[in-house]
Amino acid sequence: MDTETDTLTMTSEGDIYCFYLQSEAPYLIKRWGEKKIRLAGKVFGILALLLLIALIRFYFFRDHIVFPYNMTWLFVLITIGAIIFFFLLYDQLNSVADFYIKSRCKKCGKDFAYEEFRKPLTRKVSTPESFEITRTKYRKCRYCGDEDFDTHTHYIDCKGDKEKLTDETCKRCGNEHSIKEYRRPDVFEGADTAKTIRYYKCSDCGYQEITVEKVEFLGPM
Known part of the structure; x- marks a missing residue:
């Protein structure tokens, strides 16, 4: 706590982020390319959204919809499962495309080169008027050894x-x-x-x- 500026600073280490399809990202990008991967992710995201809208509409109009005996809950469970599945595919495919872009070495230009070599650092700064969060990732190229710092700052109310x-x-x-x-x-x-x-x-x-x-x-x- 800096009493002169009335600013509280808190720092902590996080976990290195790893998504489910990370090891398969080079193959998927080579097989389909970034644009097709992103397009497929958008398609699955739209399907998840449409199913969610359909489920909400079913809830409001359920008294006017007739299902065979004991099939209502089966329909609801299958729809919820499909929403979760499509949303996960949307998230994973977008993560693959983002990983492809962010892991390209800025020095040697090779794809899927940057790897995090230490835990990311989170810095939170609170003042009487604002609250700022800065997250920094520390990456190193596994080919040429170039080090890169990926920093993002945002303010929250x-x-x-x-x-x-x-x-x-x-x-x-x-x-x-x-x-x-x-x-x-x-x-x-x-x-x-x-x-x-x-x-x-x-x-x-x-x-x-x-x-x-x-x-x-x-x-x-």
Whole structure:
């Protein structure tokens, strides 16, 4: 925490990304080419979207659609399975095409040359007005040894509301009711958890404190 600029910086290492068809990517690109791979991915993505729309329409008009005995659930399960299957194909084929482009060495020009040689680094920077995430991948050409850094930065809107009341005692000066939340917290909500980073400051001595609150959402019993 840089108290002069009121900026919190957090860094962490992630896992090296590997998709299911990565080992088959050179063969698929050689056999079909990038454009056909991307086109096939779009086709499967459109099929997944059309099936999803059909399933939604079936839900709203299910009282007017007659299926043979015990066939309704079979239709629903098959449709959901097909949606997942087509979406996975869409994702994997696009990953193959992207991998083909990004793994070409910038120095020697060979395809499928770059490999990650260390874990990617994630850098999160929080200021009172914004929250920035920068992810850096470290790659090296397996042919000529050229090193490349793939960096992407994006901003997310995660500012929440400050707590209305705080009554904590300052750990430095010992004054009661002096710790106040002085800036908006960073709130991150996932599928089953929510994390909130709050920023407090003593109104008497200026002592600063950061807390991380994590809440897990329980599923139905």
